[in-house]
Amino acid sequence: MSKEALVEEFGISNLKSLCFPYSVVHMIVVVGFPSKSGECAPCFGFRSVIISQIIFYFILEDFVFYWGHRTLHTKWLYKHVHSIHHEYATPFGLTSEYAHPAEILFLGFATVVGPALTGPHLFTLWLWMILRVLETVEAHSGYHFPWSPSNFLPLYGGADFHDYHHRVLYTKSGNYASTFVYMDWLFGTDKGYRKLKAVEEVEGKNY
Ligand SMILES: [Zn+2]
Ligand SMILES: [Zn+2]
Structure with a gap:
C-alpha cells in the first residue's frame, strides 16, 4: 500500500485529521478486522470505515452524553428540564424519547457530533441513528x-x-452514561449502583 493510500485509508488526510481519536479507532478496526481472502479492496475499505465510524460514534456519544446528562442533574436544570424525563421511575421503551424539547436538543448534540466531525456516508448515518435509537429503547x-x-x-x-x-x-x-459503564466508574458516579449490586450478590437476589 502506497504512503498516500495509507494516509487516505486511515483518514488523516482531510477533515478527519481534526479528529485524531477517530483515526485511532479506524486503525484498530483495520488491524482487528483484516481483509478476508477474496474480499475486494473497496468492500474492505467500506466495511472498515462503517465499523470504525459506528464504534467511534458510540464512544463519543457516550462521553458527551455523560457530561450533558450530569449537567441536567444540577438543581435548576433538573427541576425545569430533566424532571420530565424522570416522571417515569420504571421506564419502558417509549419513555426513552419522552423529554423536554430543550433536553432533546441538548442531548441530541451528543448523537450528531460524531457524524458532524467525520462526514459519514448516508448509509452509515442512518445505521448509526437506528442503532442509537435501539440502544436507548x-x-x-x-x-x-x-x-x-x-x-x-x-x-x-x-x-x-x-x-x-x-x-x-x-x-x-x-449512572449518567448512555451506553457504557466506564464513564460512571471513572468519575465515581456509579457508587450507589455498585453497592446495590454487591448487596444483591450477597443476598442472592436479582431485582
Ligand atoms: Zn437523568
Ligand atoms: Zn432515561
Missing part, C-alpha cells in the same frame, strides 16, 4: 433478558444500569 425497556446486549458486550450498561438511574428518585442518582 433497550436501556429504557425495563427488561434484562438472557439475550440482552449487556450479557455479551463488555462495558455495556443496558436496561439494568439505566433502570437504577430512573429508580432512585434523587437528583444525584448516578
Whole structure:
C-alpha cells in the first residue's frame, strides 16, 4: 500500500485529521478486522470505515452524553428540564424519547457530533441513528433478558444500569452514561449502583 493510500485509508488526510481519536479507532478496526481472502479492496475499505465510524460514534456519544446528562442533574436544570424525563421511575421503551424539547436538543448534540466531525456516508448515518435509537429503547425497556446486549458486550450498561438511574428518585442518582459503564466508574458516579449490586450478590437476589 502506497504512503498516500495509507494516509487516505486511515483518514488523516482531510477533515478527519481534526479528529485524531477517530483515526485511532479506524486503525484498530483495520488491524482487528483484516481483509478476508477474496474480499475486494473497496468492500474492505467500506466495511472498515462503517465499523470504525459506528464504534467511534458510540464512544463519543457516550462521553458527551455523560457530561450533558450530569449537567441536567444540577438543581435548576433538573427541576425545569430533566424532571420530565424522570416522571417515569420504571421506564419502558417509549419513555426513552419522552423529554423536554430543550433536553432533546441538548442531548441530541451528543448523537450528531460524531457524524458532524467525520462526514459519514448516508448509509452509515442512518445505521448509526437506528442503532442509537435501539440502544436507548433497550436501556429504557425495563427488561434484562438472557439475550440482552449487556450479557455479551463488555462495558455495556443496558436496561439494568439505566433502570437504577430512573429508580432512585434523587437528583444525584448516578449512572449518567448512555451506553457504557466506564464513564460512571471513572468519575465515581456509579457508587450507589455498585453497592446495590454487591448487596444483591450477597443476598442472592436479582431485582
Ligand atoms: Zn437523568
Ligand atoms: Zn432515561
